[in-house]
Amino acid sequence: MIIIRASMRIKNGKEAAAMAACRAVVAGTQKEAGCNSYSYTIDLDDPALMHVLEIWDDEAALMGHLQGEPFKAFMAVALELMDPVGMAASNGDMQPYNLAL
Secondary structure: OEEEEEEEEEOOOOHHHHHHHHHHHHHHHOOOOOEEEEEEEEOOOOOOEEEEEEEEOOHHHHHHHHHOHHHHHHHHHHHHHEEEEEEEEEEOOOOOOOOOO
């Protein structure tokens, strides 16, 4: 399993176009083989800051995503709309955790 977390800052005046690009890449990516989770969220304290969470079955699934049309279309416009803030990736099996509240 591969987990990717990233953050991007939406450029001033590009909010609507950024949201449209993000919605399109999410809709396409969630249908890809090996995609367990793919979501973009807005930071509660900073509405110009967007966080990405991706969970992939394996490296082959992630590489397929990076070669796929939804991601390529997103990357064609992403740097015009957003500035990267940071990214982290990890691998390993996710083990269930008993969260007793």
